Amino acid sequence: MSTAADRARSESPTQAPPRLDLRAAAGSGIFEYAPAPESVRPAIADRYGLFINGRFTDPTSSKRFTTINPATEQTLAEIAEANEQDVDAAVKAARAALPAWSALPGKERAKYLYRIARRLQERARELAVLETMDGGKPIKESRDVDIPLAAAHFFHHAGWADKLQYAFPGREPKPVGVCGQIIPWNFPLLMAAWKIAPAIACGNTVVLKPAETTPLTALRLAEICAEIGLPPGVVNIVTGAGATGAAIVNHPGIDKIAFTGSTEVGKLIARAVAPTRKRLTLELGGKSANIIFEDASIDQAVEGIVEGIYFNQGHVCCAGSRLFVQESILDTVIAKLRDRMRTLRVGDPLDKNTDVGAINSKAQLATIEKYLESGAEEGAERHDCGSGELPAKGYFCRPCFFTGVQPSHAIAREEIFGPVLAVMSFRTPEEAISRANNTPFGLAAGVWTDKGSKIFDTARRLDAGVVWLNTYNKFDPTSPFGGFKESGFGREGGRHGLSAYLA
Ligand code: NAI
Ligand code: MG
Numbered sequence: 001m002s003t004a005a006d007r008a009r010s011e012s013p014t015q016a017p018p019r020l021d022l023r024a025a026a027g028s029g030i031f032e033y034a035p036a037p038e039s040v041r042p043a044i045a046d047r048y049g050l051f052i053n054g055r056f057t058d059p060t061s062s063k064r065f066t067t068i069n070p071a072t073e074q075t076l077a078e079i080a081e082a083n084e085q086d087v088d089a090a091v092k093a094a095r096a097a098l099p100a101w102s103a104l105p106g107k108e109r110a111k112y113l114y115r116i117a118r119r120l121q122e123r124a125r126e127l128a129v130l131e132t133m134d135g136g137k138p139i140k141e142s143r144d145v146d147i148p149l150a151a152a153h154f155f156h157h158a159g160w161a162d163k164l165q166y167a168f169p170g171r172e173p174k175p176v177g178v179c180g181q182i183i184p185w186n187f188p189l190l191m192a193a194w195k196i197a198p199a200i201a202c203g204n205t206v207v208l209k210p211a212e213t214t215p216l217t218a219l220r221l222a223e224i225c226a227e228i229g230l231p232p233g234v235v236n237i238v239t240g241a242g243a244t245g246a247a248i249v250n251h252p253g254i255d256k257i258a259f260t261g262s263t264e265v266g267k268l269i270a271r272a273v274a275p276t277r278k279r280l281t282l283e284l285g286g287k288s289a290n291i292i293f294e295d296a297s298i299d300q301a302v303e304g305i306v307e308g309i310y311f312n313q314g315h316v317c318c319a320g321s322r323l324f325v326q327e328s329i330l331d332t333v334i335a336k337l338r339d340r341m342r343t344l345r346v347g348d349p350l351d352k353n354t355d356v357g358a359i360n361s362k363a364q365l366a367t368i369e370k371y372l373e374s375g376a377e378e379g380a381e382r383h384d385c386g387s388g389e390l391p392a393k394g395y396f397c398r399p400c401f402f403t404g405v406q407p408s409h410a411i412a413r414e415e416i417f418g419p420v421l422a423v424m425s426f427r428t429p430e431e432a433i434s435r436a437n438n439t440p441f442g443l444a445a446g447v448w449t450d451k452g453s454k455i456f457d458t459a460r461r462l463d464a465g466v467v468w469l470n471t472y473n474k475f476d477p478t479s480p481f482g483g484f485k486e487s488g489f490g491r492e493g494g495r496h497g498l499s500a501y502l503a
Contacts, residue, residue: 033345036352038139042126044216047078050086050239051222053093054232060085065241067215070136071349071358071394079215082238087207087247090236094178094205095253097233102175102203106162113158113201115228116221120151120193123224127217131189132349134216136358136395137312139350149475150193153493156477157201160498164202167495174503175203176279177255180248182269183218184261185211185360186315186417192218194492195258196235197477202501204256205234207248211261212241213361246272254278258500260317263415263441263486281490281500283317283482285415286443289436290320290472291458293429294328296448300470302336304446305421308472310344310356310399314419315364317487318444320472322412323401323423324432330425334403337423341385344399348391356386356419359395368397368418375411380404380422407438415441429458437463442484446472465491 047064049056059080066075082090101109120127127150128142137146164173179199183191188210199206210218222237238244242265249257249272256279259269266284273280290308292301308320325333349357359365376382380402390396399419405412412422426432436445445464447455459467465483468474475481480491490500 033353035348037348038129038132038350038352040125040129042130044077044130048080048215048219048239050080050082050090051219051225051235051237052086052090053096053236054226054230056222059083065212067134067213069133070213070360070362071133071391073393073395076134076216079212079239082209082240082244082247084247087238087244087251088253090207090238091178091180091251091253093233093236094207097205097231098175098178101200101205101231101234104203106164109201109203110158110161112228112230113154113161113197116224116230117151117154117158119224119228120147120154123220124148124151127189127220129350130220131214131217132357135185135188135214136349136360137315138354138357140352140354141312146187146190149477150189153190153193153197153477157197157498160198161201164498164502167498168502173202176501176503177204178253179204179206179256179258179501180251180254181206181208181258182245182248182261183208183210185214186312186317188214189217189221191260192221194260196221198492198497198501199258200234202498204501205236207236207238207254209238209240209245209248212239215239249273252276256280256501258490259283266488279500281482281492282488283490283492284486284488285417285441286317286319286483286487287322287413287415287439287441288318288320288444288446288464289322289324289439289462290446291324291426291432291436291448292326292329292333293432293447293449293451293454294326295450295454297450297470298329298332298336301448302333302340304448304470304472305337306340306344308446309401309421310341310419311473313356313359313397314399315360315417316473318466318473319417320444320446321416321421322436322439323421324426324435325423326432327425327427334423337401338383338385341399341401342387344386345388346386346390346396346398347388356399359397359418362395364417365395365397368416368420371411371414371416371418371420372400375402375405375409375420375422378406378409378411380406380409380411407435413439429454433458433461437461440486443482443487444468
C-alpha cells in the first residue's frame, strides 16, 4: 500500500541532489572565505643599524636602503648598508669573541641556544607577522612552518652542544673559527637559524648577512641575542646587498663561508674562495622532480604535488617544479591537479586563509613572468589556477601548470622560483629516473607509488640530496638537507650539518 507521500514522489520524480561541481564552484567564489586578517602588528623601527659586538651601530658610510612589504609595496624600514669597513668591524668582533666562546663548556653554550629557542617561541606571533610583512609569504606558513622550525633548530643544536664528542666518536671536535654566512629571502629567519644554531653550538662565532629584501626578522634575532645575554661578538648581523656579501666572502679573517642562494652567486663564491684556506658549503638552486607511478594513491600524490609547487609561492630551492606522471594516469592526474589548484586562494599574505601570498620582489615577479612567456612561446600549454582576483597593488602571480612540455623547454630546465609547474609524462620506471636525473641540479625529489620495492629502487637511483617518499617538503632539524651537482655541496641539519662547523 502506498502512502500519499509515495504517490506524490512517483508523480513528480524528485531530482537527485545536485553534485558539487568543483570547477564551477571554484569560479563562483564558493572557496572564498570571509577575510581573516592577522591582527597583531609588530613594532617596526623607522631605521635599523648593524648588529656588531652585541649592539646596534650606524653604518660608517651612513648609507641606507629600504625594505618594503611586497604585498602592498609600502616601505617598512630603512636598513643600514654595511661596507668593507663595517664587515671588517664585525669580523674583528667575531674573532675577539672566539677564544672565550669556544672555551666555554658545551653545556654552558647550550644554555644560550636554549634561551634563544625559547625566546623565538615566546615572540613567535610577532616574528611570524614580521616575516610575512617583509617577505610576502602567507601568515599560515610563517606561523606554522618558518618560526616553529627556526626555534626547533636552536633546540636541536642546543642538545648537541655538550655531546659533540659522541656525535663524532674518536675525534676531538674543535670549532672551525669565524664563520661568514650569507642567506636568501625565501626563508629569512629559518635560514638564519639553520646557519647560526649549528655554528655557535660547535663553538664558532659568526657574521651573518640576511638578504636585502628580508632583513627584519634577522635583525629581531639580533635583538633576541642581546636580550638573552649572548656574549657580544658571538653573533654579528650585517645588512646590505651583494657587495656586502662579497666583502664577507673576501675577508681574510673568515675561516668558513656558508651560502644559500642562487647557483650563479654560488659559483662566484666558489671561485673567490678556491685559492684561500676558507672552508665552504653551498646550498644552491634546484629543479626537483616529482614522479607519480600508476600504482600511486593519486589523490594523496596530487596533494603533495600541489604543496610542492605553491608552498611559499614556489620560492623554495627544493620546490617540486617538474612533475613526471606515468602515461596511463596522465589525464586523471591533470584533471585532479586542475581541480585542486583552482581552489588555492591567492592574495593578502596576512590573511589566515591565504594559500599563495606575494612574490618576494618586483625583480622576482619579472623573472617568473619571463618564464611564463617563454613556456607559451616554446609551445607548452599554460593552465592558470587559483581562485579570486589578484590584488591591484603588490607583486602577485597566479599559480599555474604547463602541459605539453618538452625536456628542452626553459620551463623544464631552469629554476623559475615561482608557483609554476611543468608537467611531463613517462612510460617506464627507467625513463622516469633518467629524465628526472637529466638536469644540472640535484637537490630533492619526490616519489609516489604504493610499492615499497619501487620506492627504494627509485630513491637509490635519483641524484638528489633529499628524496621524499609519498610526501613532499618535510623538514626537520635532525635530517640532513643539501644537494648534488649544481645544487651545491655540504649538508645542513643532522650530524652531517654539525660536521661542517667542526675542524
Ligand atoms: P642571490 O643569490 O643573488 O641572493 C642570495 C644572497 O646572496 C643574498 O643575501 C644576496 O645579497 C647575496 N649576494 C648576492 N650577490 C653576492 C655576491 N656577489 N657575493 C656574496 N653574496 C651575494 O639570489 P637572488 O638574485 O635574490 O635570486 C635570483 C635567483 O636565485 C632566484 O630566482 C632563484 O632562482 C635563486 N635563488 C635560490 C635560492 C635557494 O634557496 N637556493 C634562494 C634565493 C634565490
Ligand atoms: Mg621586504
